[in-house]
Amino acid sequence: xxxxxxLVALALFVACIATAHGDRKHASLDALGSLPGxxxxxxxxxxxxxxxxxxxxxxxxxxxxxxxxxxxxxKFTKISLDDYKGKWLVMFFYPFDFTFVCPTEIxxxxxxxxxxxxxxxxxxAVSTDSHHT
Numbered sequence: 001x002x003x004x005x006x007l008v009a010l011a012l013f014v015a016c017i018a019t020a021h022g023d024r025k026h027a028s029l030d031a032l033g034s035l036p037g038x039x040x041x042x043x044x045x046x047x048x049x050x051x052x053x054x055x056x057x058x059x060x061x062x063x064x065x066x067x068x069x070x071x072x073x074x075k076f077t078k079i080s081l082d083d084y085k086g087k088w089l090v091m092f093f094y095p096f097d098f099t100f101v102c103p104t105e106i107x108x109x110x111x112x113x114x115x116x117x118x119x120x121x122x123x124x125a126v127s128t129d130s131h132h133t
Contacts, residue, residue, distance in 0.1 A: 064082075087122050090121060
């Protein structure tokens with residue numbers, strides 16, 4: 001059985017692949033089978049999970065944001081949604097900084113940035129904590 005972390009990561013890959021291929025209604029899980037290391041059993045299991053729990057649909061465009069404080073490459077900077085024009089963008093929200101809620105998932109996203117960039121996709125991690133952290 002796939003773990004929740006793996007399922008979430010697969011869902012994001014499916015959404016990115018479907019969006020990159022112009023699928024406007026529903027992300028196709030069959031595209032996952034073409035990724036290295038993804039077996040047909042994994043695709044079948046994810047389809048079963050998706051059918052009963054969390055269907056992957058293309059989201060609405062993100063609301064515009066400008067001049068937001070961010071850490072990029074270990075440096076503080078300002079970012080805007082316009083900085084990502086021409087690319088797909090995954091906005092990964094997590095509850096609080098400096099907690100043990102889901103550090104493995106955050107690290108997994110960080111470790112996978114190169115895979116996302118290979119399909120013209122950038123990842124932004126967004127803490128819902130206050131601006132003081």
